[in-house]
Amino acid sequence: MITLQSARPTGSAAADGGSGLGSWFAHRSVTLREGQTATVDLVLAKVPTLHQPAGQVVFESKPFSTSLHEHYRMGKFGWASWAGGPYGPGREYEVADLRSFGLTLCVEAFESRGFYTKAMQCGAPVDKPTLLNLRSPPDFSTPARGTPARFGMAFAWSAVPNAAYQLVLSVSHPAAATPVIRIYTTGTTGKWPDLHAMGIAFPTALIVYEATIAAIGPYATMDDLVGPEGRGAILPKERWSATSNPLDVPVIPPLGKGEASCKWDETIICGNVAGNVEQSQEWYQLSAMNNKIRYYPQFANAIAIHCVRDCKGARAFSKAYQQYAAAHPGFDADEPLDRGPPPPPPPLRPPTNVP
Numbered sequence: 001m002i003t004l005q006s007a008r009p010t011g012s013a014a015a016d017g018g019s020g021l022g023s024w025f026a027h028r029s030v031t032l033r034e035g036q037t038a039t040v041d042l043v044l045a046k047v048p049t050l051h052q053p054a055g056q057v058v059f060e061s062k063p064f065s066t067s068l069h070e071h072y073r074m075g076k077f078g079w080a081s082w083a084g085g086p087y088g089p090g091r092e093y094e095v096a097d098l099r100s101f102g103l104t105l106c107v108e109a110f111e112s113r114g115f116y117t118k119a120m121q122c123g124a125p126v127d128k129p130t131l132l133n134l135r136s137p138p139d140f141s142t143p144a145r146g147t148p149a150r151f152g153m154a155f156a157w158s159a160v161p162n163a164a165y166q167l168v169l170s171v172s173h174p175a176a177a178t179p180v181i182r183i184y185t186t187g188t189t190g191k192w193p194d195l196h197a198m199g200i201a202f203p204t205a206l207i208v209y210e211a212t213i214a215a216i217g218p219y220a221t222m223d224d225l226v227g228p229e230g231r232g233a234i235l236p237k238e239r240w241s242a243t244s245n246p247l248d249v250p251v252i253p254p255l256g257k258g259e260a261s262c263k264w265d266e267t268i269i270c271g272n273v274a275g276n277v278e279q280s281q282e283w284y285q286l287s288a289m290n291n292k293i294r295y296y297p298q299f300a301n302a303i304a305i306h307c308v309r310d311c312k313g314a315r316a317f318s319k320a321y322q323q324y325a326a327a328h329p330g331f332d333a334d335e336p337l338d339r340g341p342p343p344p345p346p347p348l349r350p351p352t353n354v355p
Helices: 222-226 286-295 297-303 311-327
Strands: 002-007 023-025 038-043 045-047 049-052 057-059 066-074 078-087 093-096 104-113 115-122 130-132 140-142 154-157 164-170 181-185 189-191 207-217 238-243 247-251 267-270 282-285
Touching (some): 164 222, 267 311, 286 311
Parallel strands (some): 057 130
Antiparallel strands (some): 066 078, 115 238, 164 181
16 A cells, blocks of 8 residues: 655745646655555656647547547556546647656547547657547448358458458357457458367357457558557557447357248238228337247247248237246347447538638
């Protein structure tokens, strides 16, 4: 345990023109063994501030809702101190100048609109604009949305210049049998790996994996990625990444003959009578019903329905589902959700000086 005691600076009001405002900093190295305690007196000293003008950070991509912050890092230890933020692009601000204490100022910008993108530079000149390029993430071209997972499943994505890639396959609650899988490559394709040599078989029970692909740079080769200035660098000169929206890849239990041949996935309307606007209508989404059957073979066998094709089958399914759910509450709580493609981001607001 370390107790820190800071001394109040004297004469601060006079030094700051009577305002009492300013930046103060103190540091001291402490070495402790396990179980030791120490009390350290810190004498604060006034430090100058860096005025960061509007436009200090320039975005190559058009930002939607971007945040900016600055922090200090040390060469041996990494993150050391918060400098300030978040700030909005094009806004003036000030941060304490701690560079004389062996700290390096790092500027970081990030944005999230379903996907997540960020960029950071450390040690850039403070008297020049810092170019932070928030890249767009790669997009999956393979597999198609909703494709069931399988051993050796192929993934492909769009290229991002000067980037390596991290393909992540994860579940909401990782376990020894369903671990998080991370694949690094400089190519634009990957496959679900064979983990049998590690004692991990491909899952057979219903479970939903999320696949994301992230471009990380500037790493044009695997040597760049794992080298001294690579992903694990404590004080990187530049680092950026852009991660895609998650793609659901469900592991579906083996299908019976009826489920495998079932192709009815549209929405149907039942009960409407021509010329009678007062007649109530029934809407059934066959894709949701047939997916329930595919995902839960024990349920399908219990209700003896293996494919829903029409209004009669939809009504029978609805009645059987209610009865089964009452007897087996929560049996389908882990069912994969059909997210569908992400919506496009809202349009950028026009400049305020345009009439």
